[in-house]
Amino acid sequence: MAVSDIETAAAAPASAASTASARARATAFLAKRHHLRWWEALPWLLIIAAYFIFPDRLTFGTQVLIGIMFALSLDLILGYAGIVTLGHALFFGIGAYTVALLTARWNWGEPISSMLLAILLSSLAGLVSGWFLLRYRNLTLLMLTLAAAILVQEAGNYRSDITGGYDGVPGMEIWKLFGVFENDLYGHTYYIYVGVLLLIVWYIVRRIVYSPYGAALTGIRENVRRMHAIGSPVHWRLVTAYTIAAGIAGMAGALFAQSTAYTTLGVFDFDNSAKVMVMLILGGTGRLYGAFIGATVYLVLEDHLSKLSPTFWQFGIGLLLVLTVLFARRGLLGLLEDALKYFGRGAKS
Amino acid sequence: MTAALQVEKLNRSFGALPVTRDVDLTLERGARHALIGPNGAGKTTLVNLITGVLKPHSGRVLLNGDDITGTSQAERARRGLARTFQINQLFRGLTVLENLTMTIGERDGECNNLWRPAGAKPSVIEEALDHLESLRLADDALRLVRELPYGRQRLVEIAIALAQKPRVLLLDEPAAGVPSSESHLILDVVAALDPEIAVLIIEHDMDVVFRFAKEITVLVQGAVFTHGTPQQIMADEQVRAVYLGEEGHKVAGASHG
Numbered sequence: 001m002a003v004s005d006i007e008t009a010a011a012a013p014a015s016a017a018s019t020a021s022a023r024a025r026a027t028a029f030l031a032k033r034h035h036l037r038w039w040e041a042l043p044w045l046l047i048i049a050a051y052f053i054f055p056d057r058l059t060f061g062t063q064v065l066i067g068i069m070f071a072l073s074l075d076l077i078l079g080y081a082g083i084v085t086l087g088h089a090l091f092f093g094i095g096a097y098t099v100a101l102l103t104a105r106w107n108w109g110e111p112i113s114s115m116l117l118a119i120l121l122s123s124l125a126g127l128v129s130g131w132f133l134l135r136y137r138n139l140t141l142l143m144l145t146l147a148a149a150i151l152v153q154e155a156g157n158y159r160s161d162i163t164g165g166y167d168g169v170p171g172m173e174i175w176k177l178f179g180v181f182e183n184d185l186y187g188h189t190y191y192i193y194v195g196v197l198l199l200i201v202w203y204i205v206r207r208i209v210y211s212p213y214g215a216a217l218t219g220i221r222e223n224v225r226r227m228h229a230i231g232s233p234v235h236w237r238l239v240t241a242y243t244i245a246a247g248i249a250g251m252a253g254a255l256f257a258q259s260t261a262y263t264t265l266g267v268f269d270f271d272n273s274a275k276v277m278v279m280l281i282l283g284g285t286g287r288l289y290g291a292f293i294g295a296t297v298y299l300v301l302e303d304h305l306s307k308l309s310p311t312f313w314q315f316g317i318g319l320l321l322v323l324t325v326l327f328a329r330r331g332l333l334g335l336l337e338d339a340l341k342y343f344g345r346g347a348k349s
Numbered sequence: 350m351t352a353a354l355q356v357e358k359l360n361r362s363f364g365a366l367p368v369t370r371d372v373d374l375t376l377e378r379g380a381r382h383a384l385i386g387p388n389g390a391g392k393t394t395l396v397n398l399i400t401g402v403l404k405p406h407s408g409r410v411l412l413n414g415d416d417i418t419g420t421s422q423a424e425r426a427r428r429g430l431a432r433t434f435q436i437n438q439l440f441r442g443l444t445v446l447e448n449l450t451m452t453i454g455e456r457d458g459e460c461n462n463l464w465r466p467a468g469a470k471p472s473v474i475e476e477a478l479d480h481l482e483s484l485r486l487a488d489d490a491l492r493l494v495r496e497l498p499y500g501r502q503r504l505v506e507i508a509i510a511l512a513q514k515p516r517v518l519l520l521d522e523p524a525a526g527v528p529s530s531e532s533h534l535i536l537d538v539v540a541a542l543d544p545e546i547a548v549l550i551i552e553h554d555m556d557v558v559f560r561f562a563k564e565i566t567v568l569v570q571g572a573v574f575t576h577g578t579p580q581q582i583m584a585d586e587q588v589r590a591v592y593l594g595e596e597g598h599k600v601a602g603a604s605h606g
Binding site: 019022023025026027029030031032033034207208210211212213214215216218219222223225226227228229230231232233234237240 | 400402421422423424425426427431432434438439440441442443444446447450451452454455456459460461462463464465466467468469471474475478482487488490491509513
C-alpha cells in the first residue's frame with residue numbers, strides 16, 4: 001500500500017451519523033457521571049430512620065457514623081489512589097489525642113475548635129509522613145506505615161505521664177456543643193452532630209473523587225508508569241490525597257474522643273488500622289458507599305457477636321472477610337450491584 | 350535551527366554491563382527516524398534514558414535546545430516529549446475515553462482541580478473524541494480498555510501519546526504483539542502522523558522501517574553502529590551482516606525449538 005492510500009484511509013471518517021451519536025453518548029457519559037443518583041439518598045434516609053427506630057442505641061450509632069467517616073477517609077487513598085496502608089490509625093489517634101490533651105492539660109474542651117485543630121494536626125502529620133513514605137509502594141509502604149503508627153504509639157507510651165498511656169487520658173471534659181447542647185447519656189446530640197459532619201465529609205470526598213484530580217488518582221492506581229509518562233506529578237498527587245485522608249481520619253478520631261470522653265493509646269493500635277481496612281474491603285473499595293456498608297456491617301456484627309461469645313466473636317468477622325474476599329471481590333456493595341443487575345435482567349426477559 | 354531532540358554521548362550500565370555506550374542521536378523538527386538493531390542492543394534502554402525512566406551515568410539529553418538530563422519523567426512529558434511502550438501501559442479498568450481525558454487533563458493542568466466535576470468541561474471531551482476519531486477508536490470510546498482486542502489497545506497507546514500534543518514522539522515497537530493481519534492499521538496511523546512532530550520509531554519490520562524512516566540509526570551492543578539514510582543503510586554490507594546474522598540465529602533457534 002502506498003503512503004498516499006494510507007493517509008486517505010486513516011483520514012476517512014466512519015459514517016457521519018454513527019460518529020455523531022457515538023460522540024453524543026460519550027459526552028453524556030462523562031458529563032453526567034457526577035450527578036446524584038436517587039439511591040444515593042438511601043444511606044442518609046437510613047441514618048435518619050435509625051435515629052427514630054433505635055433511640056436507646058444512639059451512642060452505638062454514633063460510633064458507626066465515626067467508623068464510616070474513618071473508612072471513607074481510607075477509601076480515598078486505598079480505594080481510589082491505590083495506596084496500601086496499615087498505619088491509618090496514626091491519624092485517627094492524633095485526632096483523638098489532640099482533643100484529649102487539649103481538655104486534660106490546657107482545660108480547653110470546646111468541641112468544634114478542638115476538632116478543627118485535630119484536623120489541622122493530623123493533616124500536617126499526613127503531609128510530612130506522606131512526603132517521606134509515598135516514594136515507596138506495596139509491601140514496603142505497608143511496613144513503613146505500620147512502623148510510623150507504632151513509633152508514635154511507643155513515643156506516647158514513653159511519655160505516659162502526659163498521654164496517660166494505655167490507662168487513658170484522665171479527666172477529659174468536653175464542653176457543650178455551641179455552648180448549648182449537652183452530650184446526653186443516650187447520645188442524641190452527638191448522633192446528630194456526627195451525622196451532619198459525616199454528610200459534609202461525604203460531600204467533600206464525593207466532589208474530590210469526581211474531579212479531574214480524582215480521575216488522576218484513579219489513573220495512579222490503574223497504571224503509575226503511564227501516569228509518569230503523561231506528565232503527572234505522581235508523588236505530589238499522592239501526598240495531597242494522603243494529607244486529606246489523614247485530616248478526615250483525624251476528624252473521626254477527634255469525634256471519637258469527644259463522643260466517648262475517653263481516649264487511650266489503644267487508638268494507635270495496629271488493630272485499629274487493620275479494622276478500618278477490613279471494614280472497607282468488606283463493603284467494597286473505591287466506590288464511597290463501600291465505607292458506609294462495610295463499617296455498619298462490621299460494627300453491628302462485632303456488637304452482636306461479642307455479646308454472643310465474648311472470646312470467640314472475631315471468628316465470625318474473619319469468616320465473613322474470607323467469604324467476601326473469595327466470592328465477592330468487589331465487597332458487599334459489589335455483590336449488591338450484581339444481584340440488582342441479575343434481577344433487573346430477570347424482570348426484563 | 351535547534352534540533353527537537355539531541356542526545357549527546359549518553360552512557361549507562363547495569364552493574365558491570367554497559368548497555369548504552371557514547372550514544373549520539375539527533376532528531377530535527379519533523380524527523381522520521383528509525384532506531385534498529387538486534388535484540389538486546391539497548392534500544393528500549395535508550396528510550397528510557399531519553400524519557401527519564403532511567404538516569405544516564407554520563408552524557409546529556411536536550412529537548413528543543415534545553416538540557417533536560419536532570420529533570421523528571423513527568424517534567425519531560427510536560428515539555429512535549431511523549432512515548433509509547435513496547436508492552437501496553439494503559440488504564441485498563443477505565444474506558445478508552447477516560448484514558449484520553451485524563452491525559453488531556455494532566456497536560457493542561459486540569460488535574461490540579463479537586464472540586465470541579467471532571468465531565469464539566471466539554472472542550473476536553475471533544476478533544477479526546479477528536480483524537481479517538483482520527484484513530485478510528487470513536488466507537489470504542491465507552492468500552493473498558495481491558496475489553497478491547499490487543500491490536501486496538503495498541504492504538505490506544507498511540508492515542509494517549511498523541512493527546513499529549515508532543516513535539517517529540519518515541520514509538521517503541523508500536524505494532525509489537527499484533528497479528529500481521531491487523532498491524533497495518535497501526536502502521537497506517539504511524540505513517541499519517543502530524544509532519545510537525547519529530548518521531549523516533551523502534552521497529553523490527555524492515556519493510557516498515559524503510560518505508561517510514563528518512564534516517565536510520567543502527568544500534569549494536571549499546572553503541573551506535575552506523576547512521577544514515579535508508580539507501581545508505583540498505584547498501585551497508587556490515588549492517589546486512591549484523592542483521593542477517595541475527596535473522597540466521599532466529600531461524601536456527603526456531604528450527605531447534
